[in-house]
Structures are given as C-alpha cells and as structure tokens.
Amino acid sequence: MTQHYTSSRDPWEAAYLYSPEALFVANVDGTLSHWSESFGRTVGHAATPGTAFFQLFHDDDREAARAKWSGLLEATGSVELRGRVMTAGNVYASFSCVLRRAPHGQEVYGSLHATSGADDHPAAEPGKGEDADMLRALSDNLPVIVWSCDAAGVITRHDGRGLSGLGLKRGQLVGTNLFDVFANAPEGTENVRRALRGSPSHSMSHVPANNSFWENWMVPIQSPLGNVESVIGLSLDVSEAKRAEEELRLRLLQIQKQQEVIGKLSTPIIQVWDGVVALPMVGVVDSARTADVMQSLLDEIVRTSARYAILDLTGVEMVDTQVANHLIKLVNAIRLLGAGGIICGIRPSVAQTIVELGLDLNSMVTRSNLRAGIMFCINQMRQAASTPATNGSPGR
Structure with a gap:
C-alpha cells in the first residue's frame, strides 16, 4: 500500500514507495x-491487501510460480521466476520476478520486470480473449487434443487434456514433424495430407496401445491467396462411447439369442409317434411367430418324413384374422408336402373368433385335444397299412 512522502518520513521508505x-x-x-x-x-x-501473489499469474503459469516460491523458502539467495501476469490494462504480459527472503523475519521482497519481446494476451477483449479462454476451458476439461501443423507438417501446437491418456505431455511434440512421428499410422497422415491439399477431413482412429478410440477433425487454414498455410486438428477421445456402444451391441445380440431360444422353447416340434409330429403353441400367437412356425414345421416334416403334423392350440387364448389365415395356409402347405395336417385343442374363445371371422375349417381335420389328434393319426396309419395305398393325402 503506497503512502505520500512527508519530511518526517524516512528517506529509505520514501525511496521504496516512489x-x-x-x-x-x-x-x-x-x-x-x-x-x-x-x-x-x-x-x-x-x-489489494490480502491478495495472494500467485493469483496475479495466468492459470497456466500459476503452479510454476507457486513451486518457485516454495523453493525460495529453502534458498539463501534470490530466486527468479517468469510467467504471464495480469496488468492494469487487463492483459497478460510476460514478466520476470526476482524474489529474496528477508534475512530475519517472514517477509519476502520482490520486484517485477517486463521481459522484452513478450507477447501480450488480452484477458477479456470481446471476440479474442473470451474465445481463447473458452478454447482453453474446453481443452482443459474435455478429453480432447488440439493441435496444428504448418505446410511442411511441423507441429506448432500440441495441447489438451486428452494427451494424458496417451502418456504425452502438453507441447511435447511441438517442433517435431508430424509425418515422422506418425509414420506408422499412414491412414492418419494421409488425412493430414488431404487437409494440406485443401480438403477438410473427418475420421475415426484406434490406438491399440491403450485401446482408445478417437474422432478426428482436420481443417485447412488458407492464406488470402488461397494457399494452405497450416492445418488445425481436433481429436476427441470417444473410447467410453465406443465401449458403451459395443456393450449395447453385445447385449442386443444376447437378447436376440435369448429370444430365439425362448421362441424355440415356446414352439417345440415334438415327434409324438412314428411318422407323427406335434407342434404345441402356447401364449400369444402373432403373424411373425406364425410365419416362423410354418418354416420350422415344414422343415421338420421333410427331415423326419412325417406323415402327419398336429397343431395343438390348447395354450392359445386368442387369434386374429391374419393368424387364422396363416394357420389355414400352414395346413395347406403340409398337404402339399404329402402329409396330413390336424388342428386340435381349439379353445371356445378361439372357436368363436374363427366363426365371427367367417373362416371355413370344414375341409380341415380338427380334434378336441392333443390325445384325440394323436389317436386319429394312429388310426389313419393303421387303416393305410391294412388297405392298398390310394392317391391323396395320408389322412384320407
């Protein structure tokens, strides 16, 4: 805190103040x-009184200033630290700060000196500093890598929190040639070459070393004459999204397999007698399920050379027009294969629906339950065995 010099004040104190x-x-x-x-x-x-000296420094330089200050507590001589300090003009300017601890006591004496050739960065200039601060906030808090290279491929910027996931430090690759560093990743370097030719690119890449996945954007920066001077790149770590996507895909595959197993269990095709197969249908019967049943049953009839196929509807509570039509088509398809189709176990509610729909089942063999259906098939085969074979289906 400054004070005006008076004649009674110590000249040394006045020299310090002014x-x-x-x-x-x-x-x-x-x-x-x-x-x-x-x-x-x-x-x-x-x-202002009580302000911490470290708070004057830019966020990126604050930890280094704090570390230097800690070293001062053990040093016997002066310590110099450098960094960007917020100035009265509301800009960050580069300064050199010389510090020395008092020989006796707990005070630290210091002086600030602007360094030559320092780049000043506005701290709150609309459209400039705010954009830079937002970019810094994004790169510091998101798993991204922000980089750029010149027309020769020399990396001029290498920043972002995503670098830590690859075991790299910020700025570690600055000054190196991108095409040399990533010579073993021709797909990635080809995207850079495409950007240097003036075409923006977007790609996905996989890093086997840590099994990470990255989504990459590369944008060419052109001069007023249209020549590409540099390329700006942004790489976003999408490993978590990829793993979640893969986990979801595996779960859906598992659910699909479980549904297939459930479908087979809910519509098992059973060989109940020599030459007789039965298909007990349970639960809700829709068009998709009926179509699957038709294919499975027809394949089983051909595989086992069955003479009769029984459709047991005992466990079916309700059918609609499409399902009833599918059942009729199924019985007709069984006949075309040279076998007989029998429908049994029609419940009263299903029978009422069939009548209301106006479907004619007079040409089909129906029985009250599965036992009656099996007995019908056995009797038909016995009769066929005791009489000469005639043209027509086995049920006739």
Whole structure:
C-alpha cells in the first residue's frame, strides 16, 4: 500500500514507495502486504491487501510460480521466476520476478520486470480473449487434443487434456514433424495430407496401445491467396462411447439369442409317434411367430418324413384374422408336402373368433385335444397299412 512522502518520513521508505521499480513485500505464504506505486500501476486493481501473489499469474503459469516460491523458502539467495501476469490494462504480459527472503523475519521482497519481446494476451477483449479462454476451458476439461501443423507438417501446437491418456505431455511434440512421428499410422497422415491439399477431413482412429478410440477433425487454414498455410486438428477421445456402444451391441445380440431360444422353447416340434409330429403353441400367437412356425414345421416334416403334423392350440387364448389365415395356409402347405395336417385343442374363445371371422375349417381335420389328434393319426396309419395305398393325402 503506497503512502505520500512527508519530511518526517524516512528517506529509505520514501525511496521504496516512489521507486520507478515495481517493488513489493509479501508474507511467507505469498500474501501481498506492501508495494510501491510503480507496482500498483503495473498490476492495477489486483494490488489489494490480502491478495495472494500467485493469483496475479495466468492459470497456466500459476503452479510454476507457486513451486518457485516454495523453493525460495529453502534458498539463501534470490530466486527468479517468469510467467504471464495480469496488468492494469487487463492483459497478460510476460514478466520476470526476482524474489529474496528477508534475512530475519517472514517477509519476502520482490520486484517485477517486463521481459522484452513478450507477447501480450488480452484477458477479456470481446471476440479474442473470451474465445481463447473458452478454447482453453474446453481443452482443459474435455478429453480432447488440439493441435496444428504448418505446410511442411511441423507441429506448432500440441495441447489438451486428452494427451494424458496417451502418456504425452502438453507441447511435447511441438517442433517435431508430424509425418515422422506418425509414420506408422499412414491412414492418419494421409488425412493430414488431404487437409494440406485443401480438403477438410473427418475420421475415426484406434490406438491399440491403450485401446482408445478417437474422432478426428482436420481443417485447412488458407492464406488470402488461397494457399494452405497450416492445418488445425481436433481429436476427441470417444473410447467410453465406443465401449458403451459395443456393450449395447453385445447385449442386443444376447437378447436376440435369448429370444430365439425362448421362441424355440415356446414352439417345440415334438415327434409324438412314428411318422407323427406335434407342434404345441402356447401364449400369444402373432403373424411373425406364425410365419416362423410354418418354416420350422415344414422343415421338420421333410427331415423326419412325417406323415402327419398336429397343431395343438390348447395354450392359445386368442387369434386374429391374419393368424387364422396363416394357420389355414400352414395346413395347406403340409398337404402339399404329402402329409396330413390336424388342428386340435381349439379353445371356445378361439372357436368363436374363427366363426365371427367367417373362416371355413370344414375341409380341415380338427380334434378336441392333443390325445384325440394323436389317436386319429394312429388310426389313419393303421387303416393305410391294412388297405392298398390310394392317391391323396395320408389322412384320407
């Protein structure tokens, strides 16, 4: 905190307060306690009592400044740290800070010096600093890698939280040639070459080393003359989504297999007698299930050379027009294969529906239950065995 010089004030104190150097005094924990007018003009409103010295630094430089400060507590001489500091103009500028701990006591003396050639970065200029801050927030909090390379393939930016998943540090590949580093990944480098030729690209890639999956976008940056000067790339780690997708696919496959097993169990084809197969149908019968049953039953008749096929509807509570038509078609198809089709176990509700639908089952053999259906087939085969064979279906 600055004070005006008076004749009664110690000249050394006045020299400190009005020094052209940006001087400050901080407690051992980094809290600012006093500073010169030059320091106040340099950092502006940030110079308030109780402010932590580290809070003046850019987010990316703050941890390094804190580490240097910790080293000061063990050092006997001065310590220099560098970083971007928020200035009174609301921009980040690069500074060198020289620190020295007081020989006796818990104070730390320091001075700020702007470094030559420093790049100033607006901290809140609309459309510039805000965009940069948003990009920084995205790259710091999302599993992404933001990178860029020049026309020769030299990497000029390499950043993002996604790098840690690949065992890389931020900026580790800056200055290296992308085509040399990823020579073993020709598909990825070909996408970069395509972008350098002016065509944006989008691709998926797999890293076997850690079984990670990445979605990549590459955008060419052109000069006013239309020449591609660089390529900006964004890679998003989609491993979790891929694994969830694969898990969902496996679950759906498992459900499909379970449904197939349930379908076979719910419509088992049983050989109840030599030359006689039966199909007990249970539960809800719809058009899709009836179509599957038709194919399975016809295949079984051919495989076993069955002479009769019994459709047992004892467990069926209700049918509609389409299902009833399918059953009629099924019996007709059984006849075309040279076998006889018998329908048994029609419940009263199903019989009423068939009558209301106006379907004619007079040409079909029906029996009250499965036992009666089996007895009919046995009697028909006995009669056929005791009399000469005639043309027509086995049931006649």
